[in-house]
Amino acid sequence: MRVLHVSDCYLPRLGGIETHVHDLTAVQRAAGLDVRVLTATPAAQPGTEDGTEVGVVRLAPRDLLDPRRPGALLRSALEAAEADVVHVHSSVVSPLAWAAARQxxxxxxPVVATLHSMVRDGAATTGMRRALGPAVVEGIRWTAVSRVAARPLQEALGQPVSVLHNGIQPALWRPGPHPRPPGAGREVVTLVSALRFARRKRPHALLRLLAAVRRDVGPHVELRAVLMGDGPMWAAARRRVRALGMAGWVEMPGRCTREEVRHVLARGDVYLAPARLESFGLAALEARCAGLAVVAFAGSGVEEFVRPGVEGFLARDDDDMAAVVSRIAAQPEVLAAVRAHNLGTEPAMTWPQVLRAGLAQYTAAGAPPVVPWPRRVIDLPAGPVHQPGVLAGRSAGGR
Structure with a gap:
């Protein structure tokens, strides 16, 4: 089967869609599929290979909008791919994905569309519906990454929407022997978050939460926080950490490789997911597989793999999240129980399940069935997927 994935955003840009599409293509290739990626994201260095470029076609946005040849380059790319199915990955605003679906x-x-974002109501999908047109909307096989993302999309489109999760390889995130087993006299509780420092991910709310936790737990609990990621609000967040007097215990290493993220998670206790409009939460799922107790908001996509008191905790609002984190930070036996469960069980969205669910969607959309059905999924590489980070030398108290 030939599959063409279309995503406005792709590596080297970092985010849930970018990472998922990259890993999905790797898993599908390992299962014997012929896979290509079409994106509007430029390469880190034009003309260079960085390990993510196999089968990747990058179209410049200005070329797609050329009034002299509207849609000509996109149509040419679609024809050249000779795909049996086109899988478009959409957020609330995804002009390339929408145009590719229409073409x-x-x-x-056959077209399968996956929504990777939360839409609050039908108004959020107006641009999508207008760009596609009624006939195309009806002709697409619609999916979303979680139930909370699927429900409002189904109401807005008037079309069935299935759940097609992001995938994970749990063993890749499972740490080796913990240097200080939880519940056995640990001296420091490490709080972790990995996010893009942008308004939708609420980095300033995260800093307020950390300040509240530090105040509530008191001096008898030593805290350390590691906030991984970069983005337009990173510098402002770093200044805010200094202004709040938290530079001594809050680290902001910036953009990290997958290996660096694994290193941090292996030494973490609690993962914080401060975004309210979280359609899935791939970074939170990685933390869950690494054994951390995940704390997120009820009503977010994190509910797909976190049950209160089992894999983590779900909060009603910011104050409740701060109270939950403060409580469990002082209860090493709770962290130990969650860690034991998370390391001893796998979530439902492992790559074999996600691969098979995706192939079923392709067939339902009209693509030829895969014969023989893939019997196994070759493991993803353990090495870094993201661009090199700067974990060792960048913190809130640095330059």
Whole structure:
């Protein structure tokens, strides 16, 4: 089967969609599929290979909007791919994905669309529906990464929407022997978060939460926080950490490789997911597989793999999240129980399950069935997927 994935955002840009599409293509190739990626994200260095470029076609946004040849380059790319199915990955605003879906349906190609964002109401999908048109909307096989993302999309489109999770390889995130087993006299409780420092991810709310936890737990609990990621609000967040007097215990290493993220999670206790509009939470799922207790908001996509008191905890609001974190930070036996469960069980969205669910969606959309059905999924590489980070030398108290 030939599969063409279309995503406005892709590596080297970092985020849930980018990481998922990269890993999904790797898993599908390992299962014997012929896979390509079409994106509007430029390469880190044009003309260079960085390990993510196999089968990747990058179209410049200015070329797609060329009034002299509207859609010509996109149509040419779709025809050249000779795909059996086109899988478009959409957020609330995804002009390339929408245009590709429209063009693909015009060529008679099966299209599966996956929404990776939360839409609050029908108004949020107005641009999507207008760009696609009623006939294309009806001709697409619609999916979303979680139930909370699927429900409002189904109401807005009037079309069935299935759940097609992001995938994970739990063994990749499972740490070796913990240097200081939880519940056995640990001296420091490490709080971790990995996020893009942008308004939608609420980094300033995260800093307020950390300040509240530090105040509530008192001096008898030593805290350390590691906030991984970069983005337009990173510098402002670093200044805020200094202003709040937290530079001594809050680290902001910036953009990290997958290996660096694994290193931090292996020594973490609690993972914080401060975004309210979290459609899935791939970073939180990675933390869950590393044994951390995940604390997120009820009503977010994190509910797909976190049950209160089992894999972590779900909060009603910011104050409740701060109270939950403060309580469990002082209860090493609770952290130990959650850790033992998370390391001893796998979530439902492992790559074999996600691969098979995706292939079922492709077939339902009209693609030829895969024969023989893939019997196994070759493991993803343990090495870094993201661009090199700066974990060792960048913190809130640094330059």
């Amino acid at each position: 693909a349906r015009g060529l008679g190609l």
